[in-house]
Amino acid sequence: MSATGASIGTRASWLLVTPLIVVLVFAFFWPIANLLSRSFFNPDFSLDKYETLWSQQLYWRVFGRSIWISVACCVICLVVGYPVAYAMARLTGWRGLVVAACVLVPLWTSVLVRSYSWIFLLQRNGVVNSVLQDLGFIGRPLQMLYTEGAVLVAMTHVLLPFMILPIFSTLRGIPPELSLAARNLGAGRAMTFWKVTLPLSLPGVSTGVLFVFILALGFYITPAMVGGPKTLMIGTVIAQQVTELLDWRFAGALSTVLLVLTLLVAVVFQRALAVERLSGHAS
Amino acid sequence: MSQGTVRGAAVTISGVSRRYGSVTAVNDVSLDVRAGEFISLLGPSGSGKTTLLMMIAGFEIPDDGTIAIGGRDMTRVDPNHRNLGMVFQKYALFPHMSVAENIAFPLQMRKVGKADIAARVADALAKVQLAGYGGRQITQLSGGQQQRVALARATVFNPPVILMDEPLGALDKKLREHMQIEIKQLQRQLGATVIYVTHDQQEALTMSDRVAVMNHGVIEQLSAPRDLYDEPQSIFVADFVGDTNLLTGTVHAVENGIVALDLPGGERVFGRPAGRTREAIAPGGSAVLSIRPEKVRPGAGPGSIAVRGGELIYAGSDISIVGQTRDGRPFKFRAGPADAAGDATVSWTAGDALVFAASGDMPGAGR
Numbered sequence A: 001m002s003a004t005g006a007s008i009g010t011r012a013s014w015l016l017v018t019p020l021i022v023v024l025v026f027a028f029f030w031p032i033a034n035l036l037s038r039s040f041f042n043p044d045f046s047l048d049k050y051e052t053l054w055s056q057q058l059y060w061r062v063f064g065r066s067i068w069i070s071v072a073c074c075v076i077c078l079v080v081g082y083p084v085a086y087a088m089a090r091l092t093g094w095r096g097l098v099v100a101a102c103v104l105v106p107l108w109t110s111v112l113v114r115s116y117s118w119i120f121l122l123q124r125n126g127v128v129n130s131v132l133q134d135l136g137f138i139g140r141p142l143q144m145l146y147t148e149g150a151v152l153v154a155m156t157h158v159l160l161p162f163m164i165l166p167i168f169s170t171l172r173g174i175p176p177e178l179s180l181a182a183r184n185l186g187a188g189r190a191m192t193f194w195k196v197t198l199p200l201s202l203p204g205v206s207t208g209v210l211f212v213f214i215l216a217l218g219f220y221i222t223p224a225m226v227g228g229p230k231t232l233m234i235g236t237v238i239a240q241q242v243t244e245l246l247d248w249r250f251a252g253a254l255s256t257v258l259l260v261l262t263l264l265v266a267v268v269f270q271r272a273l274a275v276e277r278l279s280g281h282a283s
Numbered sequence B: 001m002s003q004g005t006v007r008g009a010a011v012t013i014s015g016v017s018r019r020y021g022s023v024t025a026v027n028d029v030s031l032d033v034r035a036g037e038f039i040s041l042l043g044p045s046g047s048g049k050t051t052l053l054m055m056i057a058g059f060e061i062p063d064d065g066t067i068a069i070g071g072r073d074m075t076r077v078d079p080n081h082r083n084l085g086m087v088f089q090k091y092a093l094f095p096h097m098s099v100a101e102n103i104a105f106p107l108q109m110r111k112v113g114k115a116d117i118a119a120r121v122a123d124a125l126a127k128v129q130l131a132g133y134g135g136r137q138i139t140q141l142s143g144g145q146q147q148r149v150a151l152a153r154a155t156v157f158n159p160p161v162i163l164m165d166e167p168l169g170a171l172d173k174k175l176r177e178h179m180q181i182e183i184k185q186l187q188r189q190l191g192a193t194v195i196y197v198t199h200d201q202q203e204a205l206t207m208s209d210r211v212a213v214m215n216h217g218v219i220e221q222l223s224a225p226r227d228l229y230d231e232p233q234s235i236f237v238a239d240f241v242g243d244t245n246l247l248t249g250t251v252h253a254v255e256n257g258i259v260a261l262d263l264p265g266g267e268r269v270f271g272r273p274a275g276r277t278r279e280a281i282a283p284g285g286s287a288v289l290s291i292r293p294e295k296v297r298p299g300a301g302p303g304s305i306a307v308r309g310g311e312l313i314y315a316g317s318d319i320s321i322v323g324q325t326r327d328g329r330p331f332k333f334r335a336g337p338a339d340a341a342g343d344a345t346v347s348w349t350a351g352d353a354l355v356f357a358a359s360g361d362m363p364g365a366g367r
């Protein structure tokens, strides 16, 4: 009886996910597979686009820049985000709500709007330059927009919630009496954080880092808007190939490399996490 | 911190209060715990037991009063500088550390050498019958084993005082009784002072040298277990500790140390005046008589009452009958082998019943 019940349940649940699978296959996997596979055929099998990619310094630099900006973005998000997540997990009542709102409201605002607001702040006659000039810190307006710094700041702003939320949720899940026990056993506040809170929040940290890194690597809108030709990132280059140069095959080659890079990072992270679990955590 | 010959330290709590907004969780409590004593804080939920313990541990700062440990004022000292052992209800073991690492933690904090740590961890594990379990992960242990690890961790640095907040609350009855004995033995070995929070009166009575019964943030009574049961100082304690029947009535007379009490049903019962406010018992005043089920015997006599509709209640070794008095109050007494359910007439020796002035029961009145 239970067997029939279970099999009907399984069949019913397959029925429930079928529409999703159909949509995913036709709107996601198929076009992606199509794009990626195009890069290998001309019309017979050929690696000519990969040879171009390999031989031109420009693309090496674009990938290098994408990786370093993503790493920097991750580090900044972690350094800024961890304390915010910690405060959110600690504060109760209205204080906690205020901090949570500060994190969530940007998340609900369009990336476009947030990127425009950075242009508004950073441009030649923008808010930051005017204030600095009025205060007499600088004589002439600084070039801030279209620099790597601008890209980094704007991307950090957009991606910060993806770091804060997973860390916050693991911190919230740590039973408060663990800190009390550590204090009771002789650990000061800093030692308690170092020995108990931080290690137990590491799963949230790695989730956040993975989120931010992968999102940053393929980021398009923000770098395209606040970055210039000197700060090209891979997402922007792929879009250019498709929309301006109509070179779908080259876009496919770039996308393949990006996808492989992303998967590589994900796998390495998963491994690192698993090793850490084995050595330090309960199996 | 000397090893081996640890002596418990005295804990002196003087006039301590803690308020949360309009709630007074602990209200002007004073308590002298002697060095090496096992003392229980017993009371219903919300009576302030945990709050008092948290103030001793240093996680809460009293609004008023002082707490001294081993003669040193600790009222405002950080928890990590109090050198107290503590066992939490949910054990609070560190899930990312092995059993041995958990037990080593307080020693590392005290900068004990590596070799010394290993020896003392092994020793502590042996003391709680977990020799060889050091490499295990916390999640691989049963509830009882986790509790033992928590005990080992709280005692491995030989603290002079150990605090426990319902440490056995999550265990089943059998294991709980077993652990009670283990905790008691461990305490004797270590010679430490233990302050033990529980709302299980059986646990408090069997383990403690003295029991402090708390209610509404005050200590209602501080006595040895025997006295707590035989000589409760208030209706609350009589009712909370052990089983009892409470009969409310009007005092008819007080003569030769015996109170005659008229019940609303028209019966007259007898008992001896008791409690802190026994002087307030006077003819015409209202009072409450407390008689334990095991002191009641079947049959008529002076001060007998009728119990109607009695039902047999089996509780393992002993059988009780629960019926109703004439004015509809539940009344319980031990059944003899020949007793059957139904109506009965029961009586008791006046000296076995305690009469409290009804006004003496106001929560927090006098100490």
Ligand SMILES: Nc1ncnc2c1ncn2[C@@H]1O[C@H](COP(=O)(O)OP(=O)(O)OP(=O)(O)O)[C@@H](O)[C@H]1O
Pocket (backbone or CB within 6 Å): B020, B023, B024, B025, B043, B044, B045, B046, B047, B048, B049, B050, B051, B052, B199
């Ligand atoms: N942090 C707090 N904030 C507000 N009120 C609190 C706080 N801690 C305790 N209280 C209140 O103080 C009173 C005493 O609580 P406490 O936890 O000391 O009781 P307890 O005797 O340990 O009860 P239990 O047997 O349920 O554990 C309760 O009314 C409780 O609601």
Ligand SMILES: [Mg+2]
Pocket (backbone or CB within 6 Å): B049, B050, B051
């Ligand atoms: Mg409690």
